[in-house]
Amino acid sequence: MKPIRIRWMASALVAVSLLAGAGCSSGGEGAGGASASAGGAEPGTKTTITFWSWIGGIEDVVKTFNASHSDIEVKLEVTPSGVAGGYLKLTNAITAGNAPDLATIEYTNLPEYVSRGGLQPIGNLVDPAALKDYPKAITDQATFDGKVWGMPYDATPMVMYYRKDLLAQHGIEIPRTWDDFAKAAAKFHAEDPAGYLGSYFPNEPTQLAAYSWAAGAKWFGTAGNTWQVNLTDPKSTAVGAYWQKLKDDKTVLVERSWSENWGKMLKTNKLATVIGPPWAANNLAANTTGQSDKWAVAPLPSYDGKPSSGFWGGSTFAVSKNSKNAKAAATFATWLTHAPESINARTSAGRAVYPAHPDAYAVAAKNFKSTLFGKQDVFQVFKAADASVPTGWMWGPAMNVTSTTLGDAQNSRSIPDALRTAQQATVDEMSKRKLSVTGG
Numbered sequence: 001m002k003p004i005r006i007r008w009m010a011s012a013l014v015a016v017s018l019l020a021g022a023g024c025s026s027g028g029e030g031a032g033g034a035s036a037s038a039g040g041a042e043p044g045t046k047t048t049i050t051f052w053s054w055i056g057g058i059e060d061v062v063k064t065f066n067a068s069h070s071d072i073e074v075k076l077e078v079t080p081s082g083v084a085g086g087y088l089k090l091t092n093a094i095t096a097g098n099a100p101d102l103a104t105i106e107y108t109n110l111p112e113y114v115s116r117g118g119l120q121p122i123g124n125l126v127d128p129a130a131l132k133d134y135p136k137a138i139t140d141q142a143t144f145d146g147k148v149w150g151m152p153y154d155a156t157p158m159v160m161y162y163r164k165d166l167l168a169q170h171g172i173e174i175p176r177t178w179d180d181f182a183k184a185a186a187k188f189h190a191e192d193p194a195g196y197l198g199s200y201f202p203n204e205p206t207q208l209a210a211y212s213w214a215a216g217a218k219w220f221g222t223a224g225n226t227w228q229v230n231l232t233d234p235k236s237t238a239v240g241a242y243w244q245k246l247k248d249d250k251t252v253l254v255e256r257s258w259s260e261n262w263g264k265m266l267k268t269n270k271l272a273t274v275i276g277p278p279w280a281a282n283n284l285a286a287n288t289t290g291q292s293d294k295w296a297v298a299p300l301p302s303y304d305g306k307p308s309s310g311f312w313g314g315s316t317f318a319v320s321k322n323s324k325n326a327k328a329a330a331t332f333a334t335w336l337t338h339a340p341e342s343i344n345a346r347t348s349a350g351r352a353v354y355p356a357h358p359d360a361y362a363v364a365a366k367n368f369k370s371t372l373f374g375k376q377d378v379f380q381v382f383k384a385a386d387a388s389v390p391t392g393w394m395w396g397p398a399m400n401v402t403s404t405t406l407g408d409a410q411n412s413r414s415i416p417d418a419l420r421t422a423q424q425a426t427v428d429e430m431s432k433r434k435l436s437v438t439g440g
Contacts, residue, residue: 047328048073050100052090054081055153055315057346064345065335072328083400090320094118099320101329105150107141107314108206108399114149115397115435120319123148125330130338137389138356142316150316151333152356156277157309157385158210158300161284165294166272172197174298178242181301185251188272195270199253199262200243205406205422206312207257207276208415211243212236213310213393214300220396227430229396229439231406231423232416240415247415263287275300277312278354278382285370293374297381299388307388314356343367354382401429 051062051074062076077100079086087109093099094113105113113119123131124147131139131148135155142150162174170188175181185197201207209219217235221228230236246252253271255262265271266287274284284295302308317333319326336342343360347353350369355361365379396402405425409418423439430437 046071046073047325048075049102049323049325049329049332050075050077051102051329051332052077052079052086052100053104054079054086055104055346057349057351060348061336061342061345064341065332068341069335072332074332083404087400091118094320094322097322099322101323101325102317102319102333104153104315105318107150107152107311107316108395108403110142110150110316110318111144111395111397112399113318114144115433118321119149120321120323120326121147121149122151122317122319122330122333125319125327126151126334130334133358134356135386135389136391137311137386137393138314140391140393141311141314141395150318151330151337153315153317153337154279154313155354155356155382155386156279156311156314157354157382157389158207158214158275158277158312159309159381159385160298160300161274161276161280161295162298163269163272163291163294164296166195166269170272172272175301176299177305178301178303182242182246182251185246186249189251192270195272196251196253196265198273198275199255199265199271200247201257202254202410203256203407204312205403208239208243208406210310210312212239213390214308215239215303216308216390218393219402220394222394223438226436226438227396229423229426229430229437231402231419231426236419237416240419244415258283258287277314278352279313281352281368281370281372281378285372288372292371295372296376297373297378299381299385307384308390309385309388310393311389354379354386396426396430397435398426398429398433402426 049072053076058078059076062074066073079089086104090099090103134152138152138155139148142148142152160175167174170191172184172187173180175184181198188195188197212219212235215235215238217233217239219229219231219236221230247254253262253265266284267289274280276283299307300309317336319329319333323329337355338357338359340360340363343353343355343363344367347364347367350367352368352370353364355364368379402422402425406418406422409421413421427437427439
């Protein structure tokens, strides 16, 4: 798939001064509270806001809000996910001046919209208290130039889901390090040539980013007004080489994420672990039958045995620059991310969601129901993984190009070579956008 070039007005192509403070925590918002010109209605009237999202179960969440609020009404439009789906639609709408008041934007894509001037900083529109208590690794992903641009919704630390019975059958202890994992993968496949300990998703560059993040890498940074791009640092290169060796040795299943064949391997007891964030528990449940109490959750393996994870996925709610009701939109975003009623509406059917804000944690944990894990309190594992995520990670302003190139390059190159290709493509793209950048 060719990278989608997002074309907005040249005046929106602000230099990296907008992002010079990227990765800072959310302390620099000032007094909060929007002015009348930022949006909102006269007292006693109802403000209607538009909201675009692809999040599963979001319809029930919006219904709950509308039923319990008389001053704001939310008009929801469910959009498709992905670069060529909701993001292209949002980009076109911003260009045309008719974007929704509020939109769902993943952490990975938020810098793209900030650097192109497509958003209003949400931190200027809410009570500063709403931004407190978020883990720093979360606010790092939503904060640029000392301003918070998206209200963080969920945290997505990677963990390892594993089949207790299959590991016991092969005499394999729970892998605590990546060296343990590699040895266990070789043993498992040798004893069951049709089976695998785990899998690698070549079409999921953000999972590779999460592995690198957990290893202590930082793909993007800033120095003054200059972006730094470093997909090829020693830690990321080592991560790429590690997974490439497992691929070359054919001791892991190399398959597209959540594909039919991948699901078949789960159903037929031929895949013993799944590495993913909390939301992967939903995919696991959808691809398994008759496996009650056969699964458990453990921390992500690390290189030195010390707990360390990285985020794969996760979303924010951001206010578009076109919004005439920005304060109302920010109020709704705060309710979405903080209110127990919001999380309850989305998780009451047992859906796995690990909220970014601690206020919403208890409801999500209580509502999570899955027979796969028996009586294990899996949310405690999620919580520990969340606490182990290194701070300071940030995403770049051309992640569509970075991710597309990294995914495509793996079709014909090794993972380290794909990282080098994506590094150069990212630097080239940022240079085209007149951003000051080093790397490559």
